[in-house]
Amino acid sequence: xxxxxxxxxxxxxxxxxxxxxxxxxxxxxxxxxxxxxxxxxxxxxxxxxxxxxxxxxxxxxxxxxxxxxxxxxxxxxxxxxxxxxxxxxxxxxxxxxxxxxxxxxxxxxxxxxxxxxxxxxxxxxxxxxxxxxxxxxxxxxxxxxxxxxxxxxxxxxxxxxxxxxxxxxxxxxxxxxxxxxxxxxxxxxxxxxxxxxxxxxxxxxxxxxxxxxxxxxxxxxxxxxxxxxxxxxxxxxxxxxxxxxxxxxxxxxxxxxxxxxxxxxxxxxxxxxxxxxxxxxxxxxxxxxxxxxxxxxxxxxxxxxxxxxxxxxxxxxxxxxxxxxxxxxxxxxxxxx
Numbered sequence: 001x002x003x004x005x006x007x008x009x010x011x012x013x014x015x016x017x018x019x020x021x022x023x024x025x026x027x028x029x030x031x032x033x034x035x036x037x038x039x040x041x042x043x044x045x046x047x048x049x050x051x052x053x054x055x056x057x058x059x060x061x062x063x064x065x066x067x068x069x070x071x072x073x074x075x076x077x078x079x080x081x082x083x084x085x086x087x088x089x090x091x092x093x094x095x096x097x098x099x100x101x102x103x104x105x106x107x108x109x110x111x112x113x114x115x116x117x118x119x120x121x122x123x124x125x126x127x128x129x130x131x132x133x134x135x136x137x138x139x140x141x142x143x144x145x146x147x148x149x150x151x152x153x154x155x156x157x158x159x160x161x162x163x164x165x166x167x168x169x170x171x172x173x174x175x176x177x178x179x180x181x182x183x184x185x186x187x188x189x190x191x192x193x194x195x196x197x198x199x200x201x202x203x204x205x206x207x208x209x210x211x212x213x214x215x216x217x218x219x220x221x222x223x224x225x226x227x228x229x230x231x232x233x234x235x236x237x238x239x240x241x242x243x244x245x246x247x248x249x250x251x252x253x254x255x256x257x258x259x260x261x262x263x264x265x266x267x268x269x270x271x272x273x274x275x276x277x278x279x280x281x282x283x284x285x286x287x288x289x290x291x292x293x294x295x296x297x298x299x300x301x302x303x304x305x306x307x308x309x310x311x312x313x314x315x316x317x318x319x320x321x322x323x324x325x326x327x328x329x330x331x332x333x334x335x336x337x
Contacts, residue, residue, distance in 0.1 A: 027237040034099050037074070037233065042099075047119050050107075053099035054092045054120070058084030061153065062126050063318075064117060065091040068135030068161075068301070070211070070243070072098030072233050075134065078307035079314075086320050087130070092120065094140075096242030098233050108246035110136070110162070110253045114144040121151065130318065132156035134303060135275065139253060146259045155264040155287075156314055159272050159300050162253050163279035164286040203240060205231050217271040217299035226304075257286040264290035265317040267310060269298030291317075 041055045055073050057080045065076040073091035080089045094113050095103035107116070117140065121129060130153045133141035138160025145152040208231045212222045234240060264287050268280035277294065284292040293313055295302050302310040312322050 026235075027240075028232055028235045030099070030101060030237055033232060033236045037072075037229065038099060044099075045120065045123060047116060047123060050095060050103060050116070051100065052092055052095070052116070052120065054090060055080065057081075057089045058087050060087045062088045062090060062121075062124075062129040064121070064129050064131045064141075065089060066113075066117065066131065066133035066137030066140050067091070067094065067097070068133075068137050069246075070097070070230065070234065071134075071137075071301075072229070074098070074229060075301065075304055079303050079311045082308070082311045083315070086315070087318070090120070090124070090129075092117070094137075096239060096246055098239075099236070101236060102238035102242040106242075106245050106249070108242065108249060110139045110143050110251070112252075113140040114147060117144055118148060118151070127151075128153050130154045130156070132158065132314065133160060134158040134301060136161055138162065139255075142255045142257075142260065143253055145262060146255045146257070149259050149261060152262050154262050154318065155260060156317065157264070157266045157280075157283060158302055158310070159268055159275055159280070160266070160283065161275055161279075162255055163275075163282050164257060203231075203235065208234070214273045215300035216305050217269060217297060218305060221305055258288075260287045261289075263317070265314065266290055266292045267295065267302060267313060268292065269295050269300060269302045269305065271298065272300045274300045 038053070039055055041057050043054050043056060044051045045054055046052075053073065063083055065073070065079060067073060067075045072093050076089075076091045080091060083089045093100035095101070095116070096108050103112075107113075117131075128151050131141045131144065133139070133156070135158070138157040139162035141155060141157065142160065142162055145155050205227070209222075209227050212227055212230065213219050216222055234243070266280050266283050266287070268277050270277060280292055280294070284290050295306060295310065298305045298310070315322050
């Protein structure tokens with residue numbers, strides 16, 4: 001019986017080792033991901049020793065676009081295309097994300113990110129700017145707007161984290177606070193001391209597909225190319241460790257909602273499984289004069305899932321008149337009719 005038990009134990013250990021080997025994914029080199037994912041408009045800006053990946057498009061008043069957790073500046077692809085005829089658009093990969101890669105000093109808090117964006121604005125000689133942020137990026141935009149309201153012309157929050165105190169905000173991809181609610185499977189793993197170590201080398205792609213299915217309302221809009229992009233940019237050397245460092249660090253936000261006196265648009269995908277609509281309603285109550293627009297056909301990332309509808313709302317907020325059907329293909333009448 002003892003021999004049989006030992007054989008079973010050995011078999012199970014070997015099976016686990018084999019399974020982990022099938023999940024093993026080495027880091028991707030910065031050169032590989034840069035060649036694949038940088039754009040024609042990409043630049044790398046030295047900000048206090050950090051090489052930050054930016055994409056600049058258009059001319060006019062500046063608009064800074066801030067992505068959420070696990071994401072990259074590519075989340076704004078269509079927004080930048082549609083905003084750039086009217087504005088200078090600036091998107092960036094926050095440290096620990098995309099092509100920017102990890103921060104040597106582990107500067108991953110909302111406060112750190114807000115300071116980084118202010119420094120970018122200084123380096124680009126921007127006296128003031130509009131700013132829009134999704135999820136964690138919304139918290140970053142609010143923190144910057146709270147600390148330096150004189151810099152911010154307007155604020156756009158898309159399914160933003162950092163709801164006011166007193167609102168039940170569940171743990172999401174952007175929150176480290178306990179709430180007694182369930183969180184996504186991948187974040188439970190990331191915070192587990194054993195599995196977090198495994199995720200540094202064994203990062204299964206299916207977890208990314210699962211999370212994409214949770215943040216989109218319409219799963220048919222999730223392309224293989226989008227999943228590959230999220231996955232490969234996470235495998236960029238240093239980004240996995242940076243993500244674990246960020247998720248395990250205490251959350252640092254000191255937002256004074258009374259300082260958010262600039263024109264503010266709050267937009268929310270109604271079917272957000274990460275940050276519920278009530279958080280958007282609480283933000284509207286806390287930010288005087290703000291406007292809340294709810295999209296009936298979107299989840300957590302409306303700028304990806306319904307990009308033309310969501311950017312049309314933002315353009316109108318910024319004072320650009322968009323006719324109905326502007327983003328639709330023209331209906332051509334043949335000469336025979």
